[in-house]
Amino acid sequence: xISCADFMAEIGNYLEGEAAAEVRLQLEEHLxxxxxCQVVVDSSRKTIRIVTESGxxxxxxxxxxxxxxxxxxxxxxxxx
Amino acid sequence: MHAAVGxxxxxxxxxxxxxxxxxxxxDPSCAALAVLRENYGFVPGLFxxxxxxxxxxxxxxxxxxxxxxxxxxxxxxxxxxxxxxxAAARGNAYCAALQWQTLLxxxxxxERLTDLISGTxxxxxxxxxxxxxALAWTGFACTLAMGLGVPPDFAPPPLPSRNKATAAGRGIxxxxxxxxxxxxxxxxxxxxxxxxxxxxxxQAVRPEVVEAEAGMIASLLxxxxxxTRRQKELLMLVASAWDRNEYGVALWSExxxxxxxxxxxxxxxxxxxxxxxxxxxxxxxxxxxAKLVGGTEFGDSDIRRLREHPFSDRQILEAIATTALxxxxxxxxxxxxxxxxxxxxxxxxxxxxxxxxxxxxLPRPTDVSIPIDPDLETVNAVRSGNVDAFEQxxxxxxxxxxxxxIGILGDPEDARDAMQDSFLKxxxxxxxxxxxxxxxxWLISIATNTGLQQLRERKPFESLDASPAETExxxxxxxxxxxxxxxxxxxxxxERRQLxxxxxxxxxxxxxxxxxxxxxEHLSTEDAAAALGLAxxxxxxxxxxxxxxxxxxxxxxxxxxxxxxxx
Numbered sequence: 047x048i049s050c051a052d053f054m055a056e057i058g059n060y061l062e063g064e065a066a067a068e069v070r071l072q073l074e075e076h077l078x079x080x081x082x083c084q085v086v087v088d089s090s091r092k093t094i095r096i097v098t099e100s101g102x103x104x105x106x107x108x109x110x111x112x113x114x115x116x117x118x119x120x121x122x123x124x125x126x
Numbered sequence: 127m128h129a130a131v132g133x134x135x136x137x138x139x140x141x142x143x144x145x146x147x148x149x150x151x152x153d154p155s156c157a158a159l160a161v162l163r164e165n166y167g168f169v170p171g172l173f174x175x176x177x178x179x180x181x182x183x184x185x186x187x188x189x190x191x192x193x194x195x196x197x198x199x200x201x202x203x204x205x206x207x208x209x210x211x212x213a214a215a216r217g218n219a220y221c222a223a224l225q226w227q228t229l230l231x232x233x234x235x236x237e238r239l240t241d242l243i244s245g246t247x248x249x250x251x252x253x254x255x256x257x258x259x260a261l262a263w264t265g266f267a268c269t270l271a272m273g274l275g276v277p278p279d280f281a282p283p284p285l286p287s288r289n290k291a292t293a294a295g296r297g298i299x300x301x302x303x304x305x306x307x308x309x310x311x312x313x314x315x316x317x318x319x320x321x322x323x324x325x326x327x328x329q330a331v332r333p334e335v336v337e338a339e340a341g342m343i344a345s346l347l348x349x350x351x352x353x354t355r356r357q358k359e360l361l362m363l364v365a366s367a368w369d370r371n372e373y374g375v376a377l378w379s380e381x382x383x384x385x386x387x388x389x390x391x392x393x394x395x396x397x398x399x400x401x402x403x404x405x406x407x408x409x410x411x412x413x414x415x416a417k418l419v420g421g422t423e424f425g426d427s428d429i430r431r432l433r434e435h436p437f438s439d440r441q442i443l444e445a446i447a448t449t450a451l452x453x454x455x456x457x458x459x460x461x462x463x464x465x466x467x468x469x470x471x472x473x474x475x476x477x478x479x480x481x482x483x484x485x486x487x488l489p490r491p492t493d494v495s496i497p498i499d500p501d502l503e504t505v506n507a508v509r510s511g512n513v514d515a516f517e518q519x520x521x522x523x524x525x526x527x528x529x530x531x532i533g534i535l536g537d538p539e540d541a542r543d544a545m546q547d548s549f550l551k552x553x554x555x556x557x558x559x560x561x562x563x564x565x566x567x568w569l570i571s572i573a574t575n576t577g578l579q580q581l582r583e584r585k586p587f588e589s590l591d592a593s594p595a596e597t598e599x600x601x602x603x604x605x606x607x608x609x610x611x612x613x614x615x616x617x618x619x620x621e622r623r624q625l626x627x628x629x630x631x632x633x634x635x636x637x638x639x640x641x642x643x644x645x646x647e648h649l650s651t652e653d654a655a656a657a658l659g660l661a662x663x664x665x666x667x668x669x670x671x672x673x674x675x676x677x678x679x680x681x682x683x684x685x686x687x688x689x690x691x692x693x
Contacts (some may be wrong), residue, residue: 050484051602054601054602054603055381057674058666058667058670059219061670061673062666063425064219064284065219065631066171066219066220066223066224067171067175067579068171068680069223071143073516082603085606085607085608085609086603086677088608088609089605089609089677089681089684090673090674090677091606092609092613092684093647093673093676093677093680094673096614096622096626096680096684097626097630097641097645097646097673098645098646098648099675100619100622100623100626100646101488101619101623101641102626102627102630102646103528103531103532103533103625103627103630103646104524104525104529104531104623105524105528108526110521110524113524113546114517114521115522116546117520117546117549117550118516118517118520120546120550121513121516121550121553122513124554125513
């Protein structure tokens, strides 16, 4: 049976679904018995989900419009 | 003679689910198992997953034995090193892991393997590189000499006539003089194709390799117990088309013609198999070939679709192996510079538009241009003098550019300034945009470079370059309280966004950039690594570290206890 440290060394590939089948089996065997690693996997998946779907750092139109105008005025000035 | 790696490893798994297809245990009497154990110390999953077709495993192992396991002009360890470097460059975790372990067992030092993975070991490909350079120089010098018509400085040695060389189908690396094209393998190929294709003639100096390839074709293409030969030849044709391999397209078109399919029908299938009535029943199979060769995402859902059609698991396995064989032969043809057997077909290369069932974003790295770039019309309008049209490009892409820059710079004001610089640079260099990538990709690469340049100016000691130490220590989670079942329900979307933005901003730059490009900008791992000039494994390692740090930081807001006190 692998240790929690072994599990953490492979967790990246496991979360991405890229662990080799043989390794995946060993990881899942560990997970079946280790509550701590279960929590880490579950919360990591939820982290990825909420971050991916958050739309963070999305600039609102009122902020974007003046920036776009400024870029365009610099371009027109350069062209002139 | 095999360079055995000993019995350091034993079969860890003998019966279990393997990848997408269920494992069928290989008959212990299968001779290939002994060869695999001798060379790897165990039977790799790649072969165990093909247990339902033992003839295929036998042929594949014979091929690997002829190519890889035995010492030839290049030692086994050097060949395995090349495979590791190439597998890593392709981002293929399975092959990279197998090669890594094999090379360790063969005695290769781990530092060299790290260099191979990161693409910094030039020694591994030095011989290939030098050969290619010498050939490129020959092409250069011969073209010059022909164009200038200079008389030879000395009396030339006796040369074969050009016609003779072409007729013999010489590959540029091989000599026909010492290698007769006869023997059982060539007889078989003559029978199977009606002639000996130049691809095999060019390898006559390595009869054991030709024999193994002929064995592969016999085991895979000529058996009709899973897919029919016609289905497999169609797969070879479509895989060659998506691989942009004119040689393969001509060869498999002629092969299908011998079986009664008009060449015009083959041309239609090449341009778009989904719209060709002749390949209607095989469309899901041919989609598989297009996706595997096109290098796009491939997964469980693709296998499910084939099963629903319904194709059996053995048929699916044969389709995957046939596509892999097409890729092998196409790569070999390009590497050996084999002359065509036939006048190349006037090919219309396939694209997602004429294969409506394939995703529009299917990457085509070899495309000269990407015809479906939604920005191209606007870009051309700007180039024609309609400067105002550039504002549309700013509106469409400013959010992406801003997100990329905040990931790199970590400061909203700096990111807004860098965004202006990026768009100005894009405008100034618009004539340099050649349409090889989408405009949006080109723009993001300008933004990335602008951001990295500003970061270097602002923090000269902060580097995004990979450091050897960063991947060595394993992350130890501190926060081990369980999260609530549905973390989205605890806060409004705006509150969640605020929490996430605050946590992302706390990340050290190298991790923040990886998270922003991959999870917020939704770039593929390969594109994100390329944008930052990093090796894929480095990007992956930073992405993981960044995600785990975010988990630690966000945990107090999303654990079960938090759910009791959240608004």
